[in-house]
Amino acid sequence: ITAIELTEAYISAIDAANERLNAYVKVTPDLARVMARKSDERIAAGTAGELEGIPLGIKDLFATVGVHTQACSHILDGFEPRYESTVTQNLWDDGAVMLGKLNMDEFAMGSSNETSYYGPVINPWRAEGSNQQLVPGGSSGGSAAAVAAHLCAGATATDTGGSIRQPAAFTGTVGIKPTYGRCSRWGTVAFASSLDQAGPIARDVRDAAILLKSMASVDAKDTTSVDLPVPDYEAVLGQSLKGMKIGIPNEYRVDGMPEEIETLWRQGIAWLKDAGADIVDISLPHTKYALPAYYIVAPAEASSNLARYDGVRYGLRVDGKDIVDMYEKTRAAGFGKEVKRRIMIGTYVLSAGYYDAYYIRAQKVRTLIKRDFELAFDAGVDAILTPATPSSAFGVADENLAADPVKMYLNDIFTVTVNMAGLPGIAVPAGLDQKGLPLGLQLIGKAFDEETLFKTAYVIE
Template structure:
């Protein structure tokens, strides 16, 4: 029998239905892989082996009766931002120590209702604030990829670094993730996995720990485009508990994989050619354009003139919303509590001890831009810029463009504890330069592996779609995937 963890979700699904192995055997294979690798990679912060085996046994019963649902018996990892009933849910923060919710997030409920199996909770940047997965209270995740001839530890990207690393290292068949400014797409690009950030409102945010509520969106990280399509179909739904979720039918995304690109118009935004972009990113982009053209798409240059204002506008909006959302963590009802002289001192001591450095920085910046005298100058201006950025995309789509093709990141994965980035938070924030516009405009975007850097580490391309145009993204991404081939790390862990 082949290594069961080598199978994609689509392959495992078909093999389970053909009774080539059981869901329990598949789950055990993943649990063994986690036991062997997690001490090195630090992708999981909690595992649920007993629950996983029980869910797998229930899946086997349904498979035996011929009642298999779309994810029957498929083992998944869950980002620690999603509430899982009775299971560790801490957003990888010290301030939520010991928190085990009495409820389940809508997205994970949808997955379990389709027969998926939960392996455990995945590491992430604290409260999803980061581009490297170094701000987690549980320590950094190690990227399963290494540079040629080097044993230097690399970041897996953030904030969904645990999700991308676990999928790349075959520690789960697929994973849930969230994207506020690139937190699905950047880790996917750094690990040669596929990650899609759906249209805002496509997936419910209920039961997902909030970072910036107008930007956050759940989505999957998977090994290939087909698997991402399968997962998104199950994750997406309207939800009465989240009034920002949209009541539109969820298409069969898998059916869009492999369709022809003939008739599609793919836009190339000239403003994404940023100063100082590495030559290999430029070359990868040119190669992606050539692949799309060869597959039958028409390539057109488009202009998104307000792109240059996106990064500052994003960080003002995101940090303002974070300041508001994180005000609820005070040590009173749940999580960490540090005693104080009185209740105000208890609040201060708890928040000082409970939040990490990056989270504190973002709360303070967010509080500042919302404060009297600065609200108009910063927050209100950022919202106006956001409207202009959204309008740029609308004009491009009104001109007949079906999707946009851009790089996913300005570089390949960098080293853990990179001192240049540690000393300059703004340099770290620049990792999101190609991704934040999508969140500001509420659009869908997918990162697909497209090549390797000169050092042998993954590089990704990004496709941006119309609102609720995920099917077009899966079609275009599958064409790039077919042309580029698949990339897997050499096992060293």
């Protein structure tokens, strides 16, 4: 098959399904065709790259030259970057083809893709015997749904507190959040800069390994990107797990966890044991503080990052009687409810009277969480196995969740610790629940040891 044939097939698939799923907010068929034709030329000339002609979807958080980049927010209406994010540039340099921009929660704030200005994404999965529409998870809901529904061969995504791993788990796909610093954040719209990382969502572990290799790089434009060689992740797939130590953290047995998540976890443990790994119980005692601390640190950084949307430099402007009035009207009209909630929490915890009580304390908790992991790894643990999410995909417009944002935040209970500690985490499909919906397991690794995660996840999938 040629690159142009493959690209046309994906464009037709998008045409047929996107109205129903709302995974893409912008499809770029003309650009895709130009890129695919160039791919075919390079293939003919014998100069093909590692991803030559592979059609990908791009989360709307990545800046793409000349193509609307709005983080699915109204406030970035019509914004067309004149620069390309490093991650997407790396993919194009390896020959990949862009199909379009994928839906997401506004500014990546959410766990269900329902905070998008462009409306919810519909999960291609349905519970057995039911027609109820389910969410694909968030914030990378468009990425996960598009991969699951074959509307792209793979997708870029980002993860600040779980936004790659939770949607992957809800759609039966593979998602990896690499170590903080593995992928450049340059050209990716910032949410919480000390937590944000890009990574792929793919149909299987091998595809995720190939995509991450291309996306990762050190970059002078992001001083937090790390100058380490990017290994050939694909090469470790199929290697034995003999002698590996897998830690099972007691603290992840949370109250009210459904029995089938427990069963899945036990199943995962059994698979890894069969593959030759040693299973050890470990303790990560500060786990219970991770979620409250995350919901202080992330909004604090977000409130600062979002200060730049003032109606002057990007996107939307609503005129006012003077400049302050213009700022206020623009921000009132441009940001959605969840984003406003985060800005208010963030400015509150950063304000003079509360800074020590909330922000500083959350940062201290963060250090303790990091230390928990360090102690486990120092004791010889190679990777940690947990469930990826506390449930399978839930319904669109769930009344319980809409009424109580904290309940929505609880979705991140197994994933946020990994961002707080800056470690890599992968979500891998591990089975179906009683309703026939996908469930995922999560593996957490040492800093910059994504290879162990790929190798171990390959045994589970």
